Amino acid sequence: MRTQRQVVDYSLRKRAVLRELLAGRVGTYDVCDASPYLKNAARFHGEPTDERCPICRSENLIHVHYIYGDELKQSAGQARTLAELPVLAMTLREFEVFVVEVCLGCDWNHLVEQYLLGRDGLAEGGSETDAVGGDASGPVHRRREAQR
Numbered sequence: 001m002r003t004q005r006q007v008v009d010y011s012l013r014k015r016a017v018l019r020e021l022l023a024g025r026v027g028t029y030d031v032c033d034a035s036p037y038l039k040n041a042a043r044f045h046g047e048p049t050d051e052r053c054p055i056c057r058s059e060n061l062i063h064v065h066y067i068y069g070d071e072l073k074q075s076a077g078q079a080r081t082l083a084e085l086p087v088l089a090m091t092l093r094e095f096e097v098f099v100v101e102v103c104l105g106c107d108w109n110h111l112v113e114q115y116l117l118g119r120d121g122l123a124e125g126g127s128e129t130d131a132v133g134g135d136a137s138g139p140v141h142r143r144r145e146a147q148r
């Protein structure tokens, strides 16, 4: 996505969890604990992937996108489909996205990555000041012309 920035990748942490599991230092009950809310979000707003679940290997993982940010108001903390994100990114200045992978077979779940989206990402390189200047002078000019 065009305005995606400040991406944090959690694949190393995931690999560490899987290593702990293989070594028997944590049990599957500790890591396969997806809540009913998370599973519902996966069913209704989730993005299917081609990746097999690393635990049960019988289901493909589903990615759930949670959105957070002051501008979202009551929508903060809700799950959204991947298709909805570019639309929000053009409407809002900044919001945070947390991507969680879920297996509906064994309840495995883990944070995949987090990143920022929103119009503020388009301003990088100083183009925002130009856009603001244009917007400010535009309407004033038009109003003067209309009065004549």
Ligand SMILES: [Zn+2]
Binding pocket: 053, 054, 055, 056, 057, 058, 059, 103, 104, 105, 106, 107, 108
């Ligand atoms: Zn699974």
